[in-house]
Amino acid sequence: MASEHSSVAYYPGCSVEGLAIEYDQSTRAVCKALGIKLLEIPEWSCCGSTPAHSLDPTLSGALAGRNLAIAERMGCAVVMTPCPGCLRSLKGALEIHDSPERRQALLDLMGMPFEGKVRAISVLELLFNALEAGLLTEARVKRPLTDLMIAPYYGCLLTRPPGFAQFDDPENPVSMDRILTTIGATVVDFPFKTECCGATYGVARNPIVTELTGRILDMAARLNAQAVAVACPLCQQNLDLRQSQVDRRWRRSFNLPVVYLPQLVGLALGIAPDELGLDKLVVSADALLSDLQKVSEGI
Amino acid sequence: MEPIHILDLQKTCDEDFIHEVEAASGQQVRKCYQCGNCSATCGFTRFYDYPVNQIMRLVQLGQRDIVLGSRSVWLCASCQGCTTRCPCNIDVASVMESLRVMSRTEKKVSESDIQMFYDEFLRSVKAFGRVFETGLLPVYGLLSRKPFTDMDLAPVVLRKGKLSFFPHRIGKRGEVAGIFKRFEQSAQKDNAGKGGSHGQ
Numbered sequence: 001m002a003s004e005h006s007s008v009a010y011y012p013g014c015s016v017e018g019l020a021i022e023y024d025q026s027t028r029a030v031c032k033a034l035g036i037k038l039l040e041i042p043e044w045s046c047c048g049s050t051p052a053h054s055l056d057p058t059l060s061g062a063l064a065g066r067n068l069a070i071a072e073r074m075g076c077a078v079v080m081t082p083c084p085g086c087l088r089s090l091k092g093a094l095e096i097h098d099s100p101e102r103r104q105a106l107l108d109l110m111g112m113p114f115e116g117k118v119r120a121i122s123v124l125e126l127l128f129n130a131l132e133a134g135l136l137t138e139a140r141v142k143r144p145l146t147d148l149m150i151a152p153y154y155g156c157l158l159t160r161p162p163g164f165a166q167f168d169d170p171e172n173p174v175s176m177d178r179i180l181t182t183i184g185a186t187v188v189d190f191p192f193k194t195e196c197c198g199a200t201y202g203v204a205r206n207p208i209v210t211e212l213t214g215r216i217l218d219m220a221a222r223l224n225a226q227a228v229a230v231a232c233p234l235c236q237q238n239l240d241l242r243q244s245q246v247d248r249r250w251r252r253s254f255n256l257p258v259v260y261l262p263q264l265v266g267l268a269l270g271i272a273p274d275e276l277g278l279d280k281l282v283v284s285a286d287a288l289l290s291d292l293q294k295v296s297e298g299i
Numbered sequence: 300m301e302p303i304h305i306l307d308l309q310k311t312c313d314e315d316f317i318h319e320v321e322a323a324s325g326q327q328v329r330k331c332y333q334c335g336n337c338s339a340t341c342g343f344t345r346f347y348d349y350p351v352n353q354i355m356r357l358v359q360l361g362q363r364d365i366v367l368g369s370r371s372v373w374l375c376a377s378c379q380g381c382t383t384r385c386p387c388n389i390d391v392a393s394v395m396e397s398l399r400v401m402s403r404t405e406k407k408v409s410e411s412d413i414q415m416f417y418d419e420f421l422r423s424v425k426a427f428g429r430v431f432e433t434g435l436l437p438v439y440g441l442l443s444r445k446p447f448t449d450m451d452l453a454p455v456v457l458r459k460g461k462l463s464f465f466p467h468r469i470g471k472r473g474e475v476a477g478i479f480k481r482f483e484q485s486a487q488k489d490n491a492g493k494g495g496s497h498g499q
Contacts, residue, residue, distance in 0.1 A: 014430045043471045046424040050332065050377065051417035054399050059482045063424070065475060109481050111474070160379035170383045183450050196342045199376035202440060203448060204413050208374070212342050241452060280459050283468070 008126065009071035009118070010037075010038040011090065013083035013233070014046050019241065020082075020233035022277025023043060026262035027082050027123050029276055033269045034135050036126065037146050038080070038169060041070050047089035058096060062109035067112040082123040084157035084180045090120035090166040121167060122158055123262060124231040125167050128175040135154035142270030144184025148288060150264070151190045151225035152176040153216060155235040170194070176261060180229060183268035192216050197238040208243075210249035213238045217246060217254045227257040227288055229264055236260060240282045257285040305493055313360035320358050324397035330353045330387040337391050347371035351391060358394070367402040373410035375399070387475035412443040425479045426471035434465055 016024035030221045031038050048063035070091060081087050096102045097116035107114060113142050130136040154173050162170040173194065177187045194217055198209030217239060230236045240258035247253050261279065266276040280286050321328055338350035348370045349357065357366045366372065372395060383389035408414045419438050423430045440446040456462050
């Protein structure tokens with residue numbers, strides 16, 4: 001496991017260039033701290049996301065496949081992306097390539113050699129593999145997140161559909177739970193782990209997002225979670241950036257920090273909050289930091 | 300009050316439609332026995348005009364116009380809940396996706412602003428190699444006549460330094476544009492064969 005991940009092709013995805021910049025920062029910082037070498041795919045391009053596979057699956061495969069082909073040329077066996085939407089497109093490309101009837105159409109669109117030999121994984125899977133391989137251990141935790149109650153929110157695509165994701169359990173995933181407990185946090189038994197946040201409809205159908213995201217925040221609040229942990233830039237955007245819109249719709253003030261998993265892992269590994277982009281979160285996570293402060297002062 | 304919608308199945312059943320959906324999605328829609336698990340799991344049911352189990356039934360009944368013109372097909376977010384929980388192992392989300400693509404091809408899209416948003420997204424990818432989030436929103440606002448979409452979020456996004464004013468153009472964006480060009484050419488060829496016209 002460890003050797004497989006010693007050098008990983010990194011596909012950041014468009015969202016981390018803008019609204020999810022802290023996801024990129026914290027992912028890079030944590031991988032560096034764990035000794036996992038990320039090689040950013042040079043000149044990577046957009047996977048096409050939902051708009052591409054709503055137009056044509058082969059077009060979606062070709063847009064994503066271009067990036068996999070570059071990773072292959074780099075000699076990498078694994079491509080990691082922090083975005084589950086991108087992951088879906090990358091895996092879609094590999095699925096089409098695996099199908100003898102659909103392969104040629106994909107290669108024709110791509111217009112470059114592609115052997116389909118790389119594997120695509122999420123940052124959650126990478127961190128979980130690091131945990132299993134003994135790279136991420138309690139012994140490496142410098143600032144345990146003791147007394148922090150966290151709701152682990154996986155969203156739709158990290159574990160679904162099971163045959164496609166090939167990772168964790170589709171109904172009750174536990175990989176993020178195990179990472180969070182390793183870094184000292186208390187994980188609430190969260191029944192909405194895989195409920196949908198409303199995905200891309202924040203812009204065009206905002207009431208869908210404020211309704212569905214509100215349910216997730218409401219459940220986390222009821223369970224006394226102090227923060228929601230996420231591993232998807234779109235989920236994070238809906239839960240954090242749009243939390244003010246959710247507040248208006250639900251006529252309440254959730255004030256729940258929504259933190260990327262690598263940010264939490266980074267904090268526990270002793271990485272400085274500004275290197276993890278904690279100040280970029282819309283709902284302030286300062287309360288979590290002052291708790292940590294107390295813990296480290298106590299020690 | 301809305302008029303009662305009566306299906307005259309003998310007149311409106313389009314058997315070709317059933318086969319087209321099964322071929323496009325690679326799924327056997329005929330296996331669905333209406334247990335309703337998909338609708339029970341779907342967070343979007345209350346926003347749909349037809350719950351997803353009814354969409355499946357309408358496909359079995361060959362109701363091309365109702366299905367392809369439904370709001371449901373365009374409001375599905377592909378969360379994969381239905382696919383995960385179908386006892387017949389039907390990839391329901393993939394059926395919905397195939398229906399979305401078909402509704403485009405046959406120009407029956409009900410939620411035209413969502414299609415417009417997707418088209419603008421892809422135009423951005425074709426031009427720059429990556430999507431330019433900031434540029435997308437005002438274009439959507441203008442085209443959909445909702446110019447103030449998400450304006451309430453602008454101050455905080457600006458304050459957090461997350462607003463980029465210029466698109467990131469990748470060096471090899473010609474390769475990405477090439478993919479789109481070949482796709483458009485093959486779509487044109489397909490249409491010439493069918494005598495129809497393609498979406499986008």
